[in-house]
Every structure is written in structure tokens, then in C-alpha cells.
Amino acid sequence: MAVVRPFKAIRPKNDKASFVVSRSYEDYSKKELNATLKFNPFSFLHIINPGFKFDKKVVGNERFKLVRNRYLEFLEEDVLMKDAQDCFYLYQIEKNNFSCCGLFAATSVADYRNGVIKKHEDTISRREKLFANYLQTVKFNAEPVLMTYPDTDSIAKIFDQEKQRSPEYHFTTTDKVTHRLWPISDEKIIRKIKDEFADINALYIADGHHRCASSDLLANISEKANPEHSGKEPYNYFMGYLIPESEIYIYEFNRMAKDLNGLTKEEFLVRLDEYFRIQNKGVILYKPTRKHHFGMYLDGEFYSLYLRKKAYAFTDPLSELDTQILYKTILEPILGITDLRNDKRITYGYGKHNVLRMKDEIDKGNYKVGFTLVPLTMDEIKDIADANLVMPPKSTYIEPKLRSGLAIYELEYKKNRNLTVK
Known part of the structure; x- marks a missing residue:
């Protein structure tokens, strides 16, 4: 059975959502990246490229700390906000002849360890440690792991009903991709979604193998360093975007x-x-x-x-x-x-x-x-x-390619300690 949980997302204020979300950092040409950083002060790229503010290239732990600072600034300046209650987030992407609709949810590290979340790629230990240290320092996860589940009529019906409401976000980015997002806070609907996924035997990673492995590594280190570990801490989960198998597009x-x-x-x-x-x-x-x-x-x-x-x-x-x-x-x-x-x-x-x-x-x-x-x-x-x-x-080259900054999963908890992955 697959475990999914709602969470209190950090996300853009409604009037700034289209300005905040960004593509993968590597997807920008140098010219486009510089233009975005120069002319869009709300772009999430300012968080993940914090050295731009100082006209300085920063790397390693120095960069990680500055990422954390820029993230806190976006919260303080009301570019980002935190939801007051736990939600699932239904997210639809449309461009040209491509369309998919899936769910942002907190997914379980334990499921990854016991094989409910299945992988098909090798990961590199060095990259796992690097990203785990990054997560430990910045204390948030802004890049969901893309996972698929078998097409299920009952889940599709829930999603179709939720999409009858006006979306919280509805905007089109400059690459002609239309984005819609519906927070789901109704406790009855949340329970239904959790129960439906509990009947699914496996989730399959489509994109994000290193993110899964790094989250597992961070959870293991965090658990050992936390004498009050309960299993409910945020580090026991990572953000996933779950879509039905039929809506994955695979290219060679x-x-x-x-x-x-x-x-x-x-x-x-x-x-x-x-x-x-x-x-x-x-x-x-x-x-x-x-x-x-x-x-x-x-x-x-x-x-x-x-x-x-x-x-x-x-x-x-x-x-x-x-x-x-x-x-x-x-x-x-x-x-x-x-x-x-x-x-x-x-x-x-x-x-x-x-x-x-x-x-x-x-x-x-x-x-x-x-x-x-x-x-x-x-x-x-x-x-x-x-x-x-x-x-x-x-x-494989798999779509959708997800944006950063649309929904952010916080890893910080009250007893958080300064943990280092070695």
C-alpha cells in the first residue's frame, strides 16, 4: 500500500505565482537566465542562484546557506506564503497536445526503502550526499519526485470533481504552458485520497531518482541524531507529484x-x-x-x-x-x-x-x-x-518536466539539529 499525506505547502501569493515558478536551472541558456534574474525579482531562480544578488559565484555550503536566506526573504516579503492547513494539491499542466493532471503530496521514505516506491535507475553516492546536505541546510524541498500509479477510475473521479471548482492558480508561462492548481483541504476528500492510494501496491519513479535517494539518506541521518524521533517528522517524507501512467510522455x-x-x-x-x-x-x-x-x-x-x-x-x-x-x-x-x-x-x-x-x-x-x-x-x-x-x-526522456517554486515542502521541525551527511 502506498502512503500519501497532505502537507502545509509554502507557495507563491496568487498574484505572483506566474512570476515565481521557474523551469529547471539547467534548462535556461546563460542569456535567458541572466535576463530573468535581472528583470524578474520574484523568480524562484533568485533563491536557487543567490550569488546573483552579490554579483558573485557561490558554491558548496556557502551557496546552500544563501539559498536559505533568499528563501526566508521571499517569505518575509510576502512573495511566498504558508498554507494554514494540510492540503493535497491538484496540479494540471497543458501545452500544445500535452496534458497531465496529478497530485502534489508528501510521500513516504519508508515506502522507498521497502520497495513500494520502485526505481529503475542507479544513483551516484556523491550526488546523494551533496543533495542531502543541501536539503539539510536549506530545510525545504521545492522539486517534487515525479511518480506514476496505475490509472484508477475512482481517483480520476475525485480529481474531476475537484476540477469543477475555480483553481487557486490559473496562468500561462512564456513558454506557452498553462498551469492550474487546486488546493484540497476538505478532510473527507483528503481521507478518500489517502484510502485510494492505500489500495495501490506500487508507485513508480519516472523522474527524480537522486531526490528519492537523498531524501532517504537525510531521513536516516536525521533519525539517528534525533532522540525524540517519532516517525512523524517532515524528514520522513518527501514531496512527490503523482500522475496516472497514461499521462506520462516518454521520448527516446x-x-x-x-x-x-x-x-x-x-x-x-x-x-x-x-x-x-x-x-x-x-x-x-x-x-x-x-x-x-x-x-x-x-x-x-x-x-x-x-x-x-x-x-x-x-x-x-x-x-x-x-x-x-x-x-x-x-x-x-x-x-x-x-x-x-x-x-x-x-x-x-x-x-x-x-x-x-x-x-x-x-x-x-x-x-x-x-x-x-x-x-x-x-x-x-x-x-x-x-x-x-x-x-x-x-x-528515457520523460515529461512532464515540473516547475520549481509552485509548491514547497518544508523539512524544518522544532527539534531540528545541525546534521551533516558524511
């Missing part, structure tokens, strides 16, 4: 390699023939449309690669993933790329126009060969998580 990452590992074009194609039926598509842009089929761009021409299934063994859910097949048949044995996360010879790209960008980069000579794949499915992600397996890096 393409791969580009710098060289052919010392092989000529002809030698490379001969090596590929061991695992694939190869068709030269010439200059006609080609993208695969089925699992176990791949596109390739090499030396000004597109190719289709059809996996020879008798030459490759399917042994578990991981072995059936196209990203794993590409790794085991081409990237590792032929191109000599063993470390998909750190090898500088491989680069990843996503997006509907990425095939053209890939072609352009290869034509310029920046890369030698590129591969296109079809997107993975939610069922494949669940199969990997259920089997306690781990996907290769950059197997």
Missing part, C-alpha cells in the same frame, strides 16, 4: 559516437552484420518505428538495422530494452564504449527534431556515427523496476 534519447574505434566504414558495417540485417536508405531521413529496429546515420547516408533475433539472447526485461541491445551489440563490443555515463566519445540527444540535429553534427565532422531508437514504454519501465534491474543511462 539518440546516441552519437565520436569515432568508429579504429575501424573503416566497411569494417564497421561487416561487424554490424553479425547482429543486424542492414538496409541502406541513402539520403532519405530514416527513423525506426518498431522495437528492436534501429536507425543509423553514417558518412552521409541513413541505414536501417533490424536485429537478428537468433544472434541475440533475451534473458530478462533488461535484455529486451532497445537501449541495452544497442549497448551490447554495438557500443560495447564494436565501438569499445563501456562506460555510458562518463565516456566522452558518446553523446545523447532527445526531441522530435533530434534526428536532423544528429545529421547536422555528423555532417560537420563533430561525430562519426549516430543511432536512433523508438521510445521505451511505461510497461518496460515497470518491468525493469519490478525485477530490481537498472536501465542504461539516458534510456
